[in-house]
Amino acid sequence: MCGIAGFFYKDTGSQGPLGRTLVDMCQEMYRRGTDSVGFALYGVPREHGYVMRVQLDDGAQPGQDEAVVAAARALVSVNDARFVGANVRLEVDSDAGGGLADAIEAAVPGSRVFSFGRSMEVIKDLGSADDVDSVYRVSDFEGTHGIGHTRMATESQVDIAHSHPFWARPFPDIAVVHNGTITNYHQLRRRLENKGHRFATHNDSEVIAVYLADHLQAGESLEGALRKSVTDLDGTFAYLVSTKEGIGLARDQFATKPLLYAEDEELVVLASEEIAIRRVLGDPRLQPHELQAKEVRWWVN
Amino acid sequence: MGQLTTAATIDCEGLTTREANQRIHALIKEGAREIGIDNPRARHALAPGIKADDLTLEFHGPVGWYAAGMNDGPRIRVHGNAGWGLAECMMRGQVEVYGHAGSGAAASIRGGLVYVRGDTGARAGVSMKGGTLIVGGSVGYMTGFMLQAGTIIICGGAADGLGDSMYAGSIYVAGPVESLGADAVDHPLTAEDQSMLAETLDPFGIDAGTTKFRKIESGHRLWNFSTKEPELWRHAL
Numbered sequence: 001m002c003g004i005a006g007f008f009y010k011d012t013g014s015q016g017p018l019g020r021t022l023v024d025m026c027q028e029m030y031r032r033g034t035d036s037v038g039f040a041l042y043g044v045p046r047e048h049g050y051v052m053r054v055q056l057d058d059g060a061q062p063g064q065d066e067a068v069v070a071a072a073r074a075l076v077s078v079n080d081a082r083f084v085g086a087n088v089r090l091e092v093d094s095d096a097g098g099g100l101a102d103a104i105e106a107a108v109p110g111s112r113v114f115s116f117g118r119s120m121e122v123i124k125d126l127g128s129a130d131d132v133d134s135v136y137r138v139s140d141f142e143g144t145h146g147i148g149h150t151r152m153a154t155e156s157q158v159d160i161a162h163s164h165p166f167w168a169r170p171f172p173d174i175a176v177v178h179n180g181t182i183t184n185y186h187q188l189r190r191r192l193e194n195k196g197h198r199f200a201t202h203n204d205s206e207v208i209a210v211y212l213a214d215h216l217q218a219g220e221s222l223e224g225a226l227r228k229s230v231t232d233l234d235g236t237f238a239y240l241v242s243t244k245e246g247i248g249l250a251r252d253q254f255a256t257k258p259l260l261y262a263e264d265e266e267l268v269v270l271a272s273e274e275i276a277i278r279r280v281l282g283d284p285r286l287q288p289h290e291l292q293a294k295e296v297r298w299w300v301n
Numbered sequence: 302m303g304q305l306t307t308a309a310t311i312d313c314e315g316l317t318t319r320e321a322n323q324r325i326h327a328l329i330k331e332g333a334r335e336i337g338i339d340n341p342r343a344r345h346a347l348a349p350g351i352k353a354d355d356l357t358l359e360f361h362g363p364v365g366w367y368a369a370g371m372n373d374g375p376r377i378r379v380h381g382n383a384g385w386g387l388a389e390c391m392m393r394g395q396v397e398v399y400g401h402a403g404s405g406a407a408a409s410i411r412g413g414l415v416y417v418r419g420d421t422g423a424r425a426g427v428s429m430k431g432g433t434l435i436v437g438g439s440v441g442y443m444t445g446f447m448l449q450a451g452t453i454i455i456c457g458g459a460a461d462g463l464g465d466s467m468y469a470g471s472i473y474v475a476g477p478v479e480s481l482g483a484d485a486v487d488h489p490l491t492a493e494d495q496s497m498l499a500e501t502l503d504p505f506g507i508d509a510g511t512t513k514f515r516k517i518e519s520g521h522r523l524w525n526f527s528t529k530e531p532e533l534w535r536h537a538l
Contacts, residue, residue: 253442254423254442254443255404255422255423255424255441255442255443258385258403258404258422260403273343273345273365273366273384274343274363274365274382274384274403275342275343275344275345275365275384277343278342278343278362278363279342284362284381287381287382287400287401287419288382288401289401289420290401290403290404290420290422290441292422292423292441292442292460293423293441293442293460293461
């Protein structure tokens with residue numbers, strides 16, 4: 001059991017208290033999982049350069065965070081570097097793409113880039129939504145759309161790397177949150193690794209992000225990949241995928257995992273439970289609706 | 302006791318779910334017969350385990366998962382949505398939801414009536430052992446799965462697997478059906494069925510006379526295992 005949440009402003013460029021909204025929604029669903037919480041937040045994208053977040057493995061040597069910054073400076077021009085919680089946050093002036101993440105990881109052993117995009121900022125750590133917010137100030141984030149996750153770990157370890165969201169490496173600005181279990185994980189992972197994709201963790205949910213990345217690499221639309229995923233992924237799932245432009249979702253053929261959406265002319269709210277939607281949605285006339293088995297939806301600007 | 306003292310209100314704001322439920326039970330003990338409940342805000346497990354007749358609970362807003370579970374007798378109205386497992390294991394009574402309901406509405410009820418004005422998620426009426434479920438809108442995947450007794454009336458359409466592996470009971474559906482489940486088969490609609498539908502739906506303002514229902518029942522082919530029907534069993538299992 002995990003809780004997932006999403007929020008999307010329909011007007012292009014329209015921004016609001018995105019971080020506060022997603023923190024509140026995830027906190028309201030804390031019963032669904034208290035191991036860790038994560039968010040993928042989006043604002044108006046940069047025209048050039050990327051923002052990235054790098055995490056160091058447990059047992060990293062002191063000074064490794066500075067080594068990440070030095071490695072980045074050796075590769076590209078770094079406009080801003082900060083240490084936030086367990087992350088190194090970098091703003092770089094480069095259009096090199098996701099390959100830059102590989103180069104930094106190769107230069108600093110034990111470093112993992114888990115967030116990479118023109119706009120996307122993945123923030124994740126152990127504890128509740130309020131705990132993560134107190135360290136990373138997620139609630140200060142004004143943005144256009146985003147997704148969140150509160151995790152109850154069932155099949156892989158509890159640490160930051162195995163927390164959601166998962167970046168769909170190497171594609172900038174794409175991340176996934178998932179509630180469920182992917183039962184053909186090992187088979188899919190083997191197949192994707194044989195095609196050259198890299199996995200950073202042993203969390204079965206990561207395979208959804210890599211699966212979507214593989215389809216994008218083949219030139220498919222994200223919507224097309226979502227539709228195919230409903231039959232290619234085996235197991236139980238309700239997942240959200242976020243991109244620079246918006247949010248998509250898919251639900252498994254047995255409708256085993258809950259997912260509701262509510263929308264009006266201005267916004268879309270998604271969550272595993274209505275209690276989370278009611279925490280942030282003032283208008284009682286908006287009635288959330290449960291998604292059907294195999295349903296795929298997509299909102300973009 | 303005068304008429305006025307039988308009505309009471311609870312505001313869930315600031316209360317834990319346990320406190321809200323304890324207040325409901327305490328008010329019933331004190332003789333309240335009409336209880337209004339404000340600000341439920343879709344929280345879970347509200348109003349379970351109530352054994353009382355001539356009692357109406359009115360939720361002014363949505364309720365969460367497992368609302369009105371294991372009840373025996375009361376009438377509960379929800380002016381909003383309900384989450385998963387609405388009225389689960391109800392023995393007697395009536396639950397009316399004037400929004401949508403999540404998956405597993407009326408799961409395993411033994412009696413009473415559940416009415417959902419909007420749509421329901423997957424597996425509505427799963428394993429019902431009696432009672433009636435009425436859905437004004439459409440129903441999700443595998444509605445009526447393993448139905449053992451009772452009646453499900455669907456005024457809208459149904460997603461895949463309607464009535465899958467039902468043992469007994471009846472499903473009436475007015476809208477399009479994506480597919481029937483294993484061993485769920487069409488039966489002719491009789492005059493008795495039509496009058497039962499009219500009588501059951503009338504209190505909810507639904508005119509069964511103008512709606513053409515289809516009746517689904519068990520084909521009884523799954524009652525006993527047979528190696529002569531491998532296809533049926535492969536599909537069912």
